Amino acid sequence: MIETRELVHAYDGARALDGVSLTVEDGEFLVLAGPNGSGKSTLIRHWNGLLEPDAGEVLVDSQEVSEDLVAARTRVGMVFQNPRDGFVAATVGADVAFGPENLGLERSEIDRRVAGALEAVNLDGRDEDGVGTLSGGEQERLAIAGALAMEPAHLVLDEPFTGLDEPAREAVLDHLETLSTAGTSVIVVTHDLRDVLGLADRLVVLAAGRVVRNGPPESVDLSGLGVRASC
Numbered sequence: 001m002i003e004t005r006e007l008v009h010a011y012d013g014a015r016a017l018d019g020v021s022l023t024v025e026d027g028e029f030l031v032l033a034g035p036n037g038s039g040k041s042t043l044i045r046h047w048n049g050l051l052e053p054d055a056g057e058v059l060v061d062s063q064e065v066s067e068d069l070v071a072a073r074t075r076v077g078m079v080f081q082n083p084r085d086g087f088v089a090a091t092v093g094a095d096v097a098f099g100p101e102n103l104g105l106e107r108s109e110i111d112r113r114v115a116g117a118l119e120a121v122n123l124d125g126r127d128e129d130g131v132g133t134l135s136g137g138e139q140e141r142l143a144i145a146g147a148l149a150m151e152p153a154h155l156v157l158d159e160p161f162t163g164l165d166e167p168a169r170e171a172v173l174d175h176l177e178t179l180s181t182a183g184t185s186v187i188v189v190t191h192d193l194r195d196v197l198g199l200a201d202r203l204v205v206l207a208a209g210r211v212v213r214n215g216p217p218e219s220v221d222l223s224g225l226g227v228r229a230s231c
């Protein structure tokens, strides 16, 4: 479970989060939406300790994030926008294997995870391709595969579908649904709800650093919030 209690975050005195309280249950599929600058990226960065609260608390599986950053980062997997900077190896397979290798897993387990993660993003058979040779959308898919291979308890994806073609979107969505059903919390940050709303248990909308909507997707009124629900 991820618990955020009365979280405040300010950049140079300006509040990007202004008292956010939000709990994400294990296995929940949550969509986090809101207009540009509403605080979505700031909020998720607190969940694995990339930012420190100015006030309030963030707990992952009942432990305060700041008390054990390694634990929080192992339990909360993140896929950020513009993944280009995040790659650590020369080839696709080596890049996805890097995280599981650092967990000290057996080779057979690493190979299983790499194969599964690459299949989930339609990059199977591309292990030997150079990371630098991938298209933008393929790089996004590689970043998702890297997070999947860590098998985190909670998986957070920031605008994961932007550069993905239709088969890749469908493959990733299928995989996220399977993960959520199996008990992984899945949090998708997006302004464009078309793909994900049908899968979501809950929709949370931020505006100006506050939670302004929070409920089952079908019950949330999006009018006037700068969020698009359908094509």
Ligand SMILES: Nc1ncnc2c1ncn2[C@@H]1O[C@H](COP(=O)(O)OP(=O)(O)OP(=O)(O)O)[C@@H](O)[C@H]1O
Binding pocket: 011, 012, 016, 034, 035, 036, 037, 038, 039, 040, 041, 042, 043
């Ligand atoms: N590093 C930073 N320094 C200063 N201000 C920042 C920084 N990062 C974000 N902000 C400001 O904090 C507010 C919230 O930004 P944040 O990136 O969390 O919003 P967002 O909802 O993720 O936006 P988007 O949909 O555009 O990605 C914005 O006003 C933004 O300008």
